[in-house]
Amino acid sequence: MKKLIFACSAAAILGLAACNVNYKTTPSGMKYKILSGKVIGADTMGVQAAPGDIIKFKFKFTIPELGDTVWRNAYDMMPQYTKVDTSARVKMTFLEIFPQLKSGDSAEVVISVDSIIKQGGPNQGLPPFMTKGRHVKAIVSILNVFKDEASAQKDVTKERTKQQAVSEEKLKKATADLDKYIKDKGLKATKTKSGAYVVIDEPGDISKKADSGMTATIKYTGSLLSSGKPFDSNIDSTIAGHTEPLPIAIGQHRSIQGMDEGLRLFGKGAKGTIYIPAELGYGDRDQGDKIPAFSNLKFDIQVLDVTPSDSAKK
Known part of the structure; x- marks a missing residue:
């Protein structure tokens, strides 16, 4: 899977922030909200993700306390691909809610910086704007769910070609x-x-x-x-x-x-x-x-x- 997975770095998948109503809570304590079938332009709609499936997605991170200032926006980039994981490795990342999602779904995931510091320690090299009391909010769009690696790899090749043409222009x-x-x-x-x-x-x-x-x-x-x-x-x-x-x-x-x-x-x-x-x-x-x-x-x-x-x- 090394050639296939474009999974986010540990810093990139920290999650999101905000304390809005109608949010559910994951076992690790993250707040999240799923918007079913709301992604315009998804490759497929309604394919349920299961452990071991490969999800194609895009994401954006913002800081609510800074007026939803964008930390990272990957919506204009090539989609990411990663396996659905239910292990402890995805705790406190938006990957934790992937088993609940279907293709065409979007989600908001919120996590407090305090929780990130508690989990990883105060000296983990967080960006200077990620201080105690603040949150990180992730917006995630699920474009497709693949049941086998061959199908996912074919899609990666297609997206690489498309992204290369866009980049050249x-x-x-x-x-x-x-x-x-x-x-x-x-x-x-x-x-x-x-x-x-x-x-x-x-x-x-x-x-x-x-x-x-x-x-x-x-x-x-x-x-x-x-x-x-x-x-x-x-x-x-x-x-x-x-x-x-x-x-x-x-x-x-x-x-x-x-x-x-x-x-x-x-x-x-x-x-x-x-x-x-x-x-x-x-x-x-x-x-x-x-x-x-x-x-x-x-x-x-x-x-x-x-x-x-x-x-x-x-």
């Missing part, structure tokens, strides 16, 4: 959006071979370029091009809490492709900006809650030093 759109941004702003940018853009404000020492085999030590602030919201910085400690210069070994695939290509146009002491299309950044993968999938990125760069990489010294 979204990446193309993100690239077109970046091209338009550069043109509309009238930026005098150099385009790298794969499609990142570089604007050099101060060229620095071009005799010491950050090329292949070299390490560029940089200060930077990264932000989302769409909103301008910063997601990381070692210049402004209030953004990410660190200020140490970052060494990047060029050509060794230790940074996103757009950064690696863009830095090659910088010399020691240079300052400028690298604009990176989603395809050369993090693509169709969310990076926590700070960088959504298909995001174009902007990095303001200061190159402090350029030195031979360790591999080049040997």
